Amino acid sequence: MYTRTMSSATLVTATMGPSDVDACWQLDQRCFEGSEAYERQTIHDLLSSPDTLCFKTVTPDDELAGFAIGVVEPEFRGHVVVLGVSPDYRRRGVATELMRQLEDAFRNRSVHLMHLEVRTTNDGARALYEGLGFRVAGRRLGYYTNGDDGFLMVRTILAHDPGRP
Numbered sequence: 001m002y003t004r005t006m007s008s009a010t011l012v013t014a015t016m017g018p019s020d021v022d023a024c025w026q027l028d029q030r031c032f033e034g035s036e037a038y039e040r041q042t043i044h045d046l047l048s049s050p051d052t053l054c055f056k057t058v059t060p061d062d063e064l065a066g067f068a069i070g071v072v073e074p075e076f077r078g079h080v081v082v083l084g085v086s087p088d089y090r091r092r093g094v095a096t097e098l099m100r101q102l103e104d105a106f107r108n109r110s111v112h113l114m115h116l117e118v119r120t121t122n123d124g125a126r127a128l129y130e131g132l133g134f135r136v137a138g139r140r141l142g143y144y145t146n147g148d149d150g151f152l153m154v155r156t157i158l159a160h161d162p163g164r165p
C-alpha cells in the first residue's frame, strides 16, 4: 500500500480498496447529494476492479476526508470517474493531492491522456482541474441524469513530468 503524508501533516493519502466501500459510498453520497451519487454496488465494483485506481485521504482518526477513482481504459487512456472531498476538509489541497496520486498511478500504467467530465455549472471543480493543467475539449449535451451538460476536460500525461520532484 502506497501512502504519502500531506504537507498539513495530519492528512494521509493512500491507495483505497474493497474494505473502504462503505466509507467511500457514504462520502460519495455527501459530495454528490441530489445529483450523481453512485449506488453502493457500483462503488464496490469500482474498488474491486483491476482496471481501477483508487485513492483516499484519511485523518488521524481514520475518517475519510476525500477519495478519487480512475479507470484505465483501452488505448492507454485514463478516465477520472469520481473525485470527492468532505465539506469539512475542502480548500486544503486534498483534491489536488488525490489527483496527483491518480496521475502518477495512471503514468505507471502507461496512460498518456487523462479525461473527465465536470458539470458546466461546477465552477469550483473546473477551477481545480484547470489549475492542474486540464483544458476543456468539448461539451457533452445532457450528460447528467437531470439533463445538465458536462464539459469534457483532458490533460496529457508525460512519461516523466519535469515539473515533479
Ligand SMILES: CC(C)(COP(=O)(O)OP(=O)(O)OC[C@H]1O[C@@H](n2cnc3c(N)ncnc32)[C@H](O)[C@@H]1OP(=O)(O)O)[C@@H](O)C(=O)NCCC(=O)NCCS
Pocket (backbone or CB within 6 Å): 031, 032, 083, 084, 085, 086, 089, 090, 091, 092, 093, 094, 095, 096, 097, 117, 118, 119, 122, 123, 124, 125, 127, 128, 129, 131
Ligand atoms: C471540487 C472538490 C473536489 C475540490 O476539493 P478540494 O480538496 O477543496 O480542492 P483543493 O483544496 O485541492 O483546491 C485546489 C484549488 O482548486 C480551486 N478550487 C477548489 N474548490 C474550489 C471552489 N469551490 N471554488 C473555486 N475554486 C476552487 C482553487 O483554485 C483551489 O486553490 P485555493 O484553495 O488555493 O484557492 C470538492 O469541492 C468537492 O468534493 N466538491 C463536490 C464534489 C465535486 O464537485 N467533485 C468534482 C466532480 S467533477
